[in-house]
Every structure is written in structure tokens, then in C-alpha cells.
Amino acid sequence: MDLPPPNAASVALIDRGRVLLIERAFAPYKGLWTLPGGRCEPGESAEDCARREVEEETGLRAFALRQVMVQSLESRSGSWRLAVFATEGFEGEIVPSTEIAAWQWVRPEALGALRTTSRLDLVLERAFGLFDRR
Template sequence: MVAVGGVVVSKGQVLLVKRAHPPNKGLWAIPGGKVEFGETLEEAVKREIKEETGLEVKVSELMAVVQLIKEGFHYVILDFVCEVTGGELSPSSDAEDARFFSRNEIEKIATSPTTREMLLRYFKGERTPMFITEISK
């Protein structure tokens, strides 16, 4: 399964959504989801962010490639840096909440280790894409 995510940036902060459903229910995460058949990666990122947050974005560079492999479950997630271009922040039913966080706040909220590492790299100015594989049995 191929999925996408967006590191959405505005005024020096990044947008996170609090997941309302498994996996990662209750954790703050970057908005994103599955790529639909026939959709480009850029189209998928824009659609998922719009659906989950109400915001419109411009997609720029690749930030991370993450493989999540569990029994019966294999995701390849491509995360892109995005800039807000329009819309109004309004979380969907997939998200309990959506808001922008500063670098210092990122270290104090509940996120997955991968999300935290990616966001801290972003705030440090590191733009070489990360490649991460997580295998669970």
C-alpha cells in the first residue's frame, strides 16, 4: 500500500493532526493517507491535507520515505514538505484536533518516534530525505 503525508509549514510552525482512529489513535501526526488509484503523489498529498484539515497546500521536496511492515500490513509512506496556500483550518472526522506547533512544542506532545525525528530534522534545516523501515512481528 502506498500512502503520503505532508509536513505542512506556516509561519515557522508545522501542522499536526491528532489521530481519531487506529493506527496511532490519540497521537499527533502529520496529515496524510492512502494514494487512490490513478492519483499522482502530489494530488494525493493535496487531497489528504484538504480532507483532514481544510487547508490547501503547495507540495515541495520529499522529506521521508517510511516503510511500515507488520503481519498482513505493508505501507510505503512518502512524506513531503508543503506550504499553506489557502483554506481554513478545520479538522475532519479522521482527526480529533488539528493545529500548528513550534519546534519546542513538538518535543512535549505525543507523537510516534518517526514523526518526532522527521519534524526535528525539519526544524534543524536538514532536507536530505530520511529512509526508515519499521518491522514488527
């Protein structure tokens, strides 16, 4: 059975060993720390969605996206297939939207101190692995 294409996307913006996390201001996942992202618009590719959502939520323009994984997620507001991307390529200044309660640059080892979305540690391990320079 073929799985449906992703209908949501998020991006790990990686900078000097840190990732930009946002605290969601609204459902789903209100109050949880996660990657910027959201649902695809009709006819929009997951990669285009990822770039658009990053810019809408943070004011940053992301480029050179690499796909990390696709996750199947569910919440009280529905279910979707989330394409997760990662990049070290972005520009601009952070200007958070009203969808974001807070934002911060976080080292992966500090995730345990935050209330995050499910499996964010695994997602970030894979995302950082794409750029591992050891």
C-alpha cells in the first residue's frame, strides 16, 4: 500500500551545533517546543511548505533543504504526514509570528529540559547527522 504524500512540513534550522526551536502558541501542541512548520496548502509541495512556514513563523528565509524523514502524526485536531527537513542555509532576522509563544536556539543535549513534541530527540539526531563533520 502506498502512503499518501506529506501534507505538513517542518524544518530544523541548524547553526553552530544549535537548532532553532519554537514554543507553539496554539493547538495542536500548544505549549510544546518543536521545529517551525505547519500544514501544506493545496497543491504545495512539502519542501515549498517547509520554506513558507519557516518564513511565516520566524521571518527567516530557508534554502538548501535536505529531507530528514517523514512521520505520521495524530492529535485531537487530526492526523497528517509530516516531512521533516534540515538546513544550515537560512538568512534574515527572527521576527516571530503570533503562532509562536517563544523561540530559542538549543543544543540537542539540552532537550531534556524542555517539554517537546514526541520523538523530537530522534528527529534532531537524524537532522544533525546530515551535517556531521567529524
